[in-house]
Amino acid sequence: MTRRRADQIADSIEEMIFTGQLSDGDRLDEIRLATRFDVSRTPVREALQRLVASGLAVQMPRRGVFVRQPGPVELVEMFETMAEIEGVCARLAATRISDEALEELRQANLRCHDAIASDDSDGYYRENEIFHQIIYRQAGNGFLEQQALALQHRLKPYRRIQLRLRGRMSQSMAEHEAIVAALTDGDADGAAGAIRDHVAVQGEKFRHLMAHLKTPAQAPRQAGPVSGIR
Amino acid sequence: MTRRRADQIADSIEEMIFTGQLSDGDRLDEIRLATRFDVSRTPVREALQRLVASGLAVQMPRRGVFVRQPGPVELVEMFETMAEIEGVCARLAATRISDEALEELRQANLRCHDAIASDDSDGYYRENEIFHQIIYRQAGNGFLEQQALALQHRLKPYRRIQLRLRGRMSQSMAEHEAIVAALTDGDADGAAGAIRDHVAVQGEKFRHLMAHLKTPAQAPRQAGPVSGIR
């Protein structure tokens, strides 16, 4: 699978948005990006279209493409949606999951545990992601799985932050174990409720962090076309 | 909002895919499409990218873009996902819906009823869509609403078919009323279950139709690059 230039550029810009090098309202200047990546405008435009399609940017015809960071309200909505979708996955998985997958879940949990023990935040994050992805897959619905993966990817940068909270990792672990227990019992509603709360609490924690860490003075949604690339 | 040429082309091609003028595996020839729409390759390429992003086509680097009609398995998965997402919307809406929206639902149902009385399949289809969209909105989560709308749009051509089944419209009506009743009572689980079954049965009916109407001999997924545009 040969990767096209435009795809790499899209990933790079996405990374820049995730890491905050580009913030909400910044105009994505085609020419500037083109010189930056040492290509012509064409692949840059294709990359921008991909970002627009995935919701990371918005396009105003004849005006340009602008970074579109979700505000607090939308973030809460996205986390709620994630929680509900994961709930659906768990409910379906409860009746469809294989014994092997259950075992994989327990293994992933063990590795999560190890990561906590060695205070390995990155490691925990990675294994936690795998844990959830196993559940998506065990819902036995490839389309749903893709939707869940897409949303998980989109929320990645925001999920990461709240892991730093004191005790959050071990609390999260306990919730994982409750989820596995419900899935083992084939308790559809129990599993759905458990994972729903598990994800919802992430959103809640994140919301708290946002409110405390920085009060971005409710940055104007319709920010002016100020380029953030220097 | 000025519409760009590329967007119009994307919609046109989407329409061609929906109406079957383009079928699974057909290669979307840039030059042919460009001459057909009397534009250069550039806007055509942008349109194709949009189709790829929305899942209606797949791109094989350096090879081209091909129509990607979901097969029976994926369709079942998509309907199941739609049923679950609508279930989520209903469950959230049960505690959030306004009295005005409840009244709108009843009105939409009345119009559905009229459409059945006058044997107006198109009218029923339209009002039915509105009914569901009200529920999406009343979930009180704009992000979730967008997801639901996107999936509803994607399943449009397949939902339409099964309405032709004898008695399907009146059965569907009855289900609608059960949903409204549950929402009125604030019965979250009841509403979720009702609409989930309501949508799931659509998928089921569709599956039956597929199996009976035409057995397309399981068209090869990796169809050759034969252009379907004459």
Add this chain to the structure above:
DNA sequence: AAGGCATTTCTTGTATACAAAATGGTTGAC
């Protein structure tokens, strides 16, 4: 005659050139 290799042709991906629209600044009128 069949199979493999080289060449040719065709298509995608990228760069550049051009057109049209929007922004910004300047000038002029009131």
Add this chain to the structure above:
DNA sequence: GTCAACCATTTTGTATACAAGAAATGCCTT
């Protein structure tokens, strides 16, 4: 001094030109 209209500049959207990789064709060998 302020507001509006006009012009210049910048930027998007589209067309065309060019490069590189893939498929197709034909030739040569066995």
